[in-house]
Amino acid sequence: MRHLNPVYKIGLKQSARTKKTVVLLLVYNLLLSGLGLVVFYLTFDRAGRVREDVAYSGILTLYSVMAAMEFVMILFIVPASTAGAVAGEREKQTLDILLSTKITPFHIVTGKLAASISMVILLVISSMPVLSVVFCIGGVTVSALFVFLLLLVVTAVYIGSFGIFFSVCCRKTTGATVCAYLAMIIVVILLPGLLFFFECLEAFGSVGYIGIRNVMNTISGKRTLFLLFNPVISFVSMLRDQVGRGISIMNSIGSEGGLFYFLSRHWFAASMVSQLVVSAIMIALSAHRLNPTRKGWKSGRSG
Amino acid sequence: MVRIRNLRKSYGSYQALRGLTMEIPRGELFGFVGPNGAGKTTTMKIIAGLMRADSGEVVVADRMLSGKTGQIREMVGYVPDFFGVYDDLKVQEYLEFFASLYGMDGKEARRRTAELLEMLGMTQLRDEMVDGMSRGMKQKLCVARALVNTPELLILDEPASGMEPRYRRQLKELLQELCAEGMTILISSHNLNELAEMCTSIGVISKGRMVMQGDVPTLLRRQRETNPYVLQCLSFPEEAIQILKSDPHVKNIASSGTNISFPYDGTEEEAAELLTALVAKGAQIVSFYREEGSLEKMFLDMTTVP
Ligand SMILES: Nc1ncnc2c1ncn2[C@@H]1O[C@H](COP(=O)(O)OP(=O)(O)OP(=O)(O)O)[C@@H](O)[C@H]1O
Ligand SMILES: [Mg+2]
Numbered sequence: 001m002r003h004l005n006p007v008y009k010i011g012l013k014q015s016a017r018t019k020k021t022v023v024l025l026l027v028y029n030l031l032l033s034g035l036g037l038v039v040f041y042l043t044f045d046r047a048g049r050v051r052e053d054v055a056y057s058g059i060l061t062l063y064s065v066m067a068a069m070e071f072v073m074i075l076f077i078v079p080a081s082t083a084g085a086v087a088g089e090r091e092k093q094t095l096d097i098l099l100s101t102k103i104t105p106f107h108i109v110t111g112k113l114a115a116s117i118s119m120v121i122l123l124v125i126s127s128m129p130v131l132s133v134v135f136c137i138g139g140v141t142v143s144a145l146f147v148f149l150l151l152l153v154v155t156a157v158y159i160g161s162f163g164i165f166f167s168v169c170c171r172k173t174t175g176a177t178v179c180a181y182l183a184m185i186i187v188v189i190l191l192p193g194l195l196f197f198f199e200c201l202e203a204f205g206s207v208g209y210i211g212i213r214n215v216m217n218t219i220s221g222k223r224t225l226f227l228l229f230n231p232v233i234s235f236v237s238m239l240r241d242q243v244g245r246g247i248s249i250m251n252s253i254g255s256e257g258g259l260f261y262f263l264s265r266h267w268f269a270a271s272m273v274s275q276l277v278v279s280a281i282m283i284a285l286s287a288h289r290l291n292p293t294r295k296g297w298k299s300g301r302s303g
Numbered sequence: 304m305v306r307i308r309n310l311r312k313s314y315g316s317y318q319a320l321r322g323l324t325m326e327i328p329r330g331e332l333f334g335f336v337g338p339n340g341a342g343k344t345t346t347m348k349i350i351a352g353l354m355r356a357d358s359g360e361v362v363v364a365d366r367m368l369s370g371k372t373g374q375i376r377e378m379v380g381y382v383p384d385f386f387g388v389y390d391d392l393k394v395q396e397y398l399e400f401f402a403s404l405y406g407m408d409g410k411e412a413r414r415r416t417a418e419l420l421e422m423l424g425m426t427q428l429r430d431e432m433v434d435g436m437s438r439g440m441k442q443k444l445c446v447a448r449a450l451v452n453t454p455e456l457l458i459l460d461e462p463a464s465g466m467e468p469r470y471r472r473q474l475k476e477l478l479q480e481l482c483a484e485g486m487t488i489l490i491s492s493h494n495l496n497e498l499a500e501m502c503t504s505i506g507v508i509s510k511g512r513m514v515m516q517g518d519v520p521t522l523l524r525r526q527r528e529t530n531p532y533v534l535q536c537l538s539f540p541e542e543a544i545q546i547l548k549s550d551p552h553v554k555n556i557a558s559s560g561t562n563i564s565f566p567y568d569g570t571e572e573e574a575a576e577l578l579t580a581l582v583a584k585g586a587q588i589v590s591f592y593r594e595e596g597s598l599e600k601m602f603l604d605m606t607t608v609p
Contacts, residue, residue: 006403010389010396017391094387097445100351101404102377102452293355 007103007111008118011085015119024077028123032069033130039065040133060243063134067148070127071155071235074120075188078156079180081119082163084173085112086290091173096292105290109283113157113164120156124149144242150272151238155231158275159184161282168286192230195223227271228263229278234271241268304329304456304487305350310359312345312511319345320356321511327489327504332482334502334519335491336598338606342511343491344384347458350489351381364455377405380449384460384491386441388433394420395429398448405452419447424473438465446474450481457481459490463497475501495598499523505598509606519598527596529604532574534563537587546580553577567593 015021039062086108089095098108134140159180166179227233263270288294305327312320319342327333335343348354349361352368352375361368363375389397395416402412420426423443428436433444442465449457459478463471471494479501482488492498498505499519506516515522547553552569567574578591 006400009403010392010400013396014389014391089387092387092389093383093385094389096348096353096383097381097387097448098404100353100376100379100381100383101401102406103404292353295355 005107005111005114007098007108008114011112011115012118015115021119024119025123025126028073028077029127029130031073032066032127035069036062036066036130036133060140063140064239064243066131066134067239068235070124070131071152071231074123074152074156075159075184075231077123078116078120078159079163079184080177081116082113082160083167083170083176083180085116085164086167086286087170087173087176088167090171099290099292104287106283106287109164109168109286109290112167113160113283116160116163117153117156121149121153124152140242147238147242147268151234151268154272154275155234157279158231159187161279161286162187165282165286165289168289187229188232191226192233195226198223224260225263228267228274229271231271231275234268234275237267237271304331304364305489306360306362307346307350308360310346310349310361311357312342312349312354313357319511320349320359323359323508323511323513325506325513325516327487329487330482330485332478332488332501332503333490334498334505335489335508336493336495336498336505336602337491337508341508341606343508344460345511346508347381347460347489347491350456351379351458352376353381377452378455380452380454380457382442382445382449382457382459382462384464386438386445388436388441388444390434392433393429394425394431394433394436394444397433397444398451401448401451415451419450422450422477423447439467439470442466443470443474446477455487457486457488459488461491461493463492463494471497495602499598507602507605514605515601522601523596523598525596526598526601526604527593529566530594530596530600531557531564531566532591532593534581534591535589536561536563537589538585539563539587540585542584543581543586546577546584550577564594 043061086095089098099105131145162183163176163180166176166183167173170176170179305325307323307325310320310323311318319340323342323346325346335347337343345354349356350363350368364378366375368375389400392400398416398419399409399412402415403409407415417426420429423446425440425443425447428440433441436444442462446459446462449459457478463474466474475497478488478490482503490498490502502519504516504518505522507514517525544556547556547563547565550569552567552573554566554568556563556565558564569577578588582588
């Protein structure tokens with residue numbers, strides 16, 4: 001095996017030693033299992049008593065809810081864990097030292113990101129026993145679980161690449177953290193929110209009133225392509241593929257044919273690829289910004 | 304090893320470097336002195352590839368310093384004027400990490416780390432946590448770290464500012480040793496005596512310009528020539544004073560008690576003749592000497608606070 005990126009290795013070593021990691025693991029799994037128990041109780045125990053039979057479709061609900069929970073936690077953990085990656089080095093005054101060595105800015109950026117992603121993977125793997133409740137009862141396949149894992153990793157890379165970018169641009173970790181969360185919120189909430197808003201306007205314009213059904217029916221066109229960059233939609237499309245539930249956006253855009261038909265069938269894969277492309281661009285930008293001798297208008301700010 | 308021509312760098316509207324020109328031949332131990340804010344750190348960062356100059360030419364080891372600094376970084380060691388250390392790392396791990404940044408594998412990194420710890424007499428601190436160490440220790444560790452890739456050019460920005468005398472001496476000896484082995488070293492410091500003792504040449508920078516550069520003995524001699532002669536005498540008759548006053552090389556005679564001092568721009572032979580004449584006129588002279596040159600005086604003469 002060729003050398004592992006040393007920045008990645010040292011990042012792992014450091015996070016393995018901080019108490020923060022232990023606390024994070026604990027809180028993460030407590031939250032997840034707590035919620036799992038509640039949903040479990042609601043779907044089986046209570047439902048069983050009220051209706052005198054067990055709704056096995058509840059398993060799918062349980063899976064969906066726990067997966068969503070895990071997904072949302074990742075969305076909130078990644079900005080915090082990546083924002084400090086480079087800004088923290090700058091605060092500790094180790095960044096100049098790092099940059100004066102042979103390692104390239106690109107390797108610093110990717111090493112840092114990989115270390116953060118590894119933490120995410122560790123969290124997800126640590127939660128497997130909790131999640132496995134779902135599999136004990138049946139209803140969800142192991143391959144579905146791997147797809148879910150893939151989604152989490154891609155989401156972490158995607159959101160993390162924004163975190164790293166702001167970590168490179170901001171002098172302080174605090175500033176970078178704020179920016180990283182803002183970026184996450186924009187990508188996750190504002191982007192589909194705005195689109196939905198415009199769809200509503202359009203629906204109102206054509207039919208004269210706003211109703212979910214007519215909005216869904218008019219959803220169309222190139223605008224929806226932006227949703228490829230939204231992790232929540234990716235998550236929902238994954239659930240649709242896995243448990244057969246989901247929203248009908250994909251169905252309605254599919255009727256436009258051509259590219260849109262293709263997207264409606266392979267939304268999940270297409271969105272994963274789109275998000276990875278954006279991540280690659282963000283990583284390249286970060287590496288460029290980190291280069292202290294790059295040409296540009298802000299070259300004196302490295303110290 | 305390092306050749307800088309007309310280097311300019313501004314922070315916003317403030318010009319930190321205003322056409323700096325300097326040259327450090329291979330194998331020199333070059334002392335870099337100047338008042339606070341003169342631009343030493345800025346210059347060193349540019350040479351280390353950590354900052355982009357606005358204009359000017361920097362050549363390190365016959366390679367032009369421009370966009371691609373990777374090759375140059377590989378042969379430069381840089382000790383910044385602060386010491387960044389990581390939390391949660393032991394001394395050995397810290398050094399091994401930097402060794403791995405230069406592409407050494409585990410075994411090689413361990414070997415090099417042990418070598419460096421030995422070199423700096425820190426072997427017993429191997430398992431100490433880095434962030435718990437004292438300032439001087441951290442500085443020593445930073446020097447060790449900068450040597451990890453056996454650089455051809457070592458840049459040290461005030462490396463000894465927090466070190467006790469014993470460490471300073473140790474560092475001085477280490478640097479002289481490395482220099483003797485062929486390493487080129489650029490060191491900035493505010494301790495002029497220390498620099499005068501260890502450096503082979505010195506550059507004085509003021510307001511972003513090099514005001515003087517040369518090897519230490521030459522600089523000291525040149526400095527010495529502007530120093531006054533001092534006469535210590537038991538008695539000094541009026542005739543002797545007349546002789547002194549009439550000598551064309553003597554300027555502004557100053558006397559305090561039994562001491563008379565005057566700047567003198569004649570040759571040493573002329574000074575000797577002057578002394579003979581004074582003694583002939585009955586002056587009882589105990590000592591007659593030119594004040595010693597000192598880097599400190601030169602520094603104060605050459606530089607002004609920006
Ligand atoms: N990042 C920066 N932003 C703005 N001004 C700066 C920056 N770094 C340095 N300066 C200014 O540039 C000038 C030169 O700074 P530099 O650090 O090179 O001086 P120095 O010779 O190393 O001083 P010292 O002996 O105090 O270390 C100073 O006046 C300083 O205020
Ligand atoms: Mg300085």
